Amino acid sequence: MQVRTSLPMEREPCVLALGNFDGVHLGHRKLLLHGFEQAVVLGVGLDVLIFEPHPLKVLFPERGVKLLSSTQERLQYMEELGVHTVYHLPFTLEMANTSPEEFVEKILLPLGVMHVVVGFNYSFGAQGKGNPELLQALGHKHGFGVSVLQAQTIDGRVISSSSIRKAILQGDIQLASSLLGHLPCLRGTVIHGEERGRILGYPTANILTSDDFLIPKRGVYAIWSLIDGRRVLGMMNIGMKPTFHEMYDTVVEVHFFDFDGNLYEKEITVFIEARLRDERKFDGVNELLKQLDKDCSTAKAVLNQTRDR
Ligand SMILES: Cc1cc2nc3c(=O)[nH]c(=O)nc-3n(C[C@H](O)[C@H](O)[C@H](O)COP(=O)(O)O)c2cc1C
Numbered sequence: 001m002q003v004r005t006s007l008p009m010e011r012e013p014c015v016l017a018l019g020n021f022d023g024v025h026l027g028h029r030k031l032l033l034h035g036f037e038q039a040v041v042l043g044v045g046l047d048v049l050i051f052e053p054h055p056l057k058v059l060f061p062e063r064g065v066k067l068l069s070s071t072q073e074r075l076q077y078m079e080e081l082g083v084h085t086v087y088h089l090p091f092t093l094e095m096a097n098t099s100p101e102e103f104v105e106k107i108l109l110p111l112g113v114m115h116v117v118v119g120f121n122y123s124f125g126a127q128g129k130g131n132p133e134l135l136q137a138l139g140h141k142h143g144f145g146v147s148v149l150q151a152q153t154i155d156g157r158v159i160s161s162s163s164i165r166k167a168i169l170q171g172d173i174q175l176a177s178s179l180l181g182h183l184p185c186l187r188g189t190v191i192h193g194e195e196r197g198r199i200l201g202y203p204t205a206n207i208l209t210s211d212d213f214l215i216p217k218r219g220v221y222a223i224w225s226l227i228d229g230r231r232v233l234g235m236m237n238i239g240m241k242p243t244f245h246e247m248y249d250t251v252v253e254v255h256f257f258d259f260d261g262n263l264y265e266k267e268i269t270v271f272i273e274a275r276l277r278d279e280r281k282f283d284g285v286n287e288l289l290k291q292l293d294k295d296c297s298t299a300k301a302v303l304n305q306t307r308d309r
């Protein structure tokens with residue numbers, strides 16, 4: 001797959017899918033699948049246009065939108081799906097002020113679009129004034145086709161990046177996974193913690209995440225990671241360690257089972273299988289340890305059930 005950060009010198013005929021694709025969820029996958037079908041019919045590749053930063057971050061910085069996936073992950077999913085070229089263009093205020101007509105003339109036509117695929121709720125151009133109907137009209141004028149995909153739903157719920165973010169913030173990992181079609185994950189660098197964990201018999205890797213990404217609701221989770229190519233199971237706490245502190249910044253810490261390597265400074269990705277419980281304040285270390293023993297058994301049972309996924 002090619003990744004390009006500017007428009008091509010010459011038009012290269014393509015089918016183009018448009019959107020942000022944060023999380024590359026099942027709705028996005030359905031859209032891309034439709035794009036592939038069109039691409040096969042037209043004998044060209046399927047390309048995708050995404051912007052960086054995510055337009056919401058530029059348009060509404062005050063909302064502090066947190067993302068489900070990094071650009072690298074979005075690109076990886078697209079490569080796995082067989083996308084030919086991803087145009088990864090900067091989203092500037094100038095781009096935000098481009099009218100729908102200009103967007104088509106200055107971006108889509110130079111890309112060589114023969115056909116464009118968008119979802120029912122796609123908006124484009126200044127103040128989001130362009131909608132799928134306008135895109136179809138502009139396609140008619142300039143000679144490219146436009147497919148508009150109906151809303152993809154699961155159990156009557158429309159799949160969207162925002163609904164998945166909401167589920168993760170509420171700790172509903174099952175719902176988030178079913179809408180995503182894959183497990184939610186967290187990534188970051190392992191840093192030094194208070195080093196109490198190893199004394200307790202539950203050493204933890206403290207993970208420093210980037211401010212751009214969404215952190216799930218506080219609580220305890222069954223997780224796994226790939227460390228040096230090996231799937232290592234574990235349990236994660238996202239919280240403020242109320243047993244030890246009145247007030248503390250939220251930390252993400254993972255205890256891996258059957259693992260004793262040095263993870264400091266390593267970048268790790270944690271795949272979240274299930275939420276086990278809320279974080280609690282215990283009456284001392286012994287009570288906490290009893291609960292950690294139980295969490296360990298519960299997490300192992302959950303992870304064993306999902307091992308073959
Ligand atoms: C799976 C798991 C569950 C945890 N649950 C709680 C909890 O409910 N309440 C709490 O105060 N601390 C909880 N902790 C955090 C421990 O207090 C923390 O791991 C311990 O203080 C060691 O971390 P440190 O070395 O960074 O201090 C949990 C930790 C893990 C790994």
Ligand SMILES: Nc1ncnc2c1ncn2[C@@H]1O[C@H](COP(=O)(O)OP(=O)(O)OP(=O)(O)O)[C@@H](O)[C@H]1O
Pocket residue numbers: 018019020021022027028031117118119120121122123149150151152153158159160161162163
């Ligand atoms: N459930 C869905 N069914 C069909 N198309 C979808 C669905 N969700 C998104 N799309 C389409 O996929 C493309 C990329 O989606 P985009 O990431 O912009 O939207 P989204 O997932 O709805 O995100 P958000 O919730 O942030 O609006 C767009 O063309 C969008 O219309």
